[in-house]
Amino acid sequence: MLINLEKHPEIIKKNAERCKEKGITLPTFKQMKNPALIPDSVKENLKKAGLWDVNPVNLYRINWHNEPKEAGGLYNDVNFIEIPREITGTKARVLALAGKWFPCGVHKVGATYACLAPALVTGNFDAVEQQAVWPSTGNYCRGGAYNSALLGCKSIAILPEDMSQERFNWLKTVAGEIIATPGCESNVKEIFDKCHELDAERGKHIVIFNQFEQFENYLWHYEITGSAIIEVLEKLGVKAENVKGYASSTGSGGTLAAGDHLKDVYPNIKIGAGEALQCPTLLRNGFGGHRIEGIGDKHVPWIHNVKNTDMILAIDDQDCMNIYRLFNEPAGIEYLKSIGIKDEDIENLQLFGISGIGNMLSAIKMAKYYEMEEDDVVFTILTDSSVMYKSRLLELDEQLGPFNFTEAAKVHAASLLHQGIDNALELTYYERLRVHNLKYYTWVEQQGKTYDELNRQWYDRDYWKSIPRMLDEIDKLIEEFNKIITG
Ligand SMILES: Cc1ncc(COP(=O)(O)O)c(C=O)c1O
Incomplete structure (x- = not known):
C-alpha cells in the first residue's frame, strides 16, 4: 500500500480526545470534492x-x-478564470483554477491536510506528543503549519532562506518552529539533509510529512483538483475532443497529478510539466537557482508519474517576474486597460502569484506547440495569488528601475504575445524513461527508496492506479474517527 493506513488504536483514541476538546471534526475527501x-x-x-x-x-x-x-x-461553483486572449496571445482558451480562496491563500493547504488527516485518524501521527514537520520550498509548509495550528498540534516549517519575506512573516504567526535552510528555491537537498538531522536528533518526537514522496499529496490533487477541473469543463460544456492540455509546474509533483485524473477521463489530453529554464532538471538533467517560488527543485519528485507526462515546458523566470510587474504595477494596469482588457479581467490579475504566471506561460507554450484552435482548451492552476509576493515588486524596482507604460508594452509583447515554443520538449517513450531514471540518484541513492519500487513505478501498470482506489478506505477511516469524536 502506497499510503500507510495501519491503525494504532491507543493513539487514535488520544487524537480523537484532542479533537473533541477543540471541537474539531475532519472533512472527508467526498466533502472536499463536493x-x-x-x-x-x-x-x-x-x-x-x-x-x-x-x-x-x-x-x-x-x-x-x-x-x-x-x-x-x-460555497459556490469552482473558482476558475478564463485568461483573455489579449493576454495569452493564443487562439485556444486558457482556463485556470484560482487558489487564492483557500484558507491562508494557497492551494497546497489541501495537500498538507491530505497528508495529516490519514496519519491522524490511523494514529500514525500522535497529535499530542509529536511535532509535524513540513519540509517545503513554498506553500506546503505554510499549509502544513496552518493545518497543524487548526488541529492544535505542534509544527516545524522548513523552507529555504531566500523565500519571500511575506512567507516568513506569516509563518511566524502560526508555526511552532521555523527552520530556514541555505539557498533558494531549488535547494531541496539542503531541506532533505535538515530532515535527516532532525530525525537523528528528535526521532520519535517528530513525524516528517515529506510532500515530495507522500502519495497523499498525489491523491489530493488527483481527486480534488482533478475533479474540480472536470466540473468546470462539464459546466462550460466543453466537448471531450477539445480538452487538449493540462499544464502544471512540478514542485512536489502533487498538482501535476490532477493531469492523471484528467487523462483517465479525457484520454487524448496532453500533460505538460513545467519547470524554470534556469533549473532545467526535467529538460536537460540540469540544475541552477531561479525565482519561481514553489517549483523546480533539481530533482524529480518521487510522486511524479513520469510515464504519464507528455511534455516538458521550461519557463524563463525573468518572464514571470516581468509579468508579475505588469499585473501589479499601476503602469502595467494602466497599459492593460488601454489595450481593452475588461475591468473584471483586470480584477482577476490579483489571482496570479509567480508560479501561477509560470503555469499560464506553460499553458501558452502548450497551446502554441500543438497549434490548438479556438474551441480547444488548455487548463492550468493559479496556485496562490499576488498578495504573497508584493515585496518582490520593491526589489525589482530597485534592481531594474521604475516600471512605466513603455516597459509594460515591452513585457506584454515579449513575455506574453511572443512567448514561443522554445524550451518545450514533447517526450518520446525513451525521453520519459530518461527523466524517470533521474529519480534513482535522489531517491534510491540518497533517500532510502528501493530499486525495486523505482522499477515498479515504471513497469507495474497498477502502481499509480492503486492510489485513487484508496480513497474510500481513507474516507471510511475519517468517518469512523469523527464518530468517536461526536460520540
Ligand atoms: C507557489 C507554489 N507554486 C507551485 C507549487 C507546486 O505545486 P506542487 O508541489 O503540487 O507541484 C508550490 C508547491 O508548494 C508552490 O508553493
Missing part, C-alpha cells in the same frame, strides 16, 4: 469565520468551491 455534503451546522459556523482565521471550521474550506470572500463565505 461541499454540498458538508452539514448545515458547519456552514453556520463558517458564516462567522474569516478565510485566514486559525479556526478549525476552516478545515471545511479546504476545497476549490469557496465563495471569494475574506470572511463569512460559504
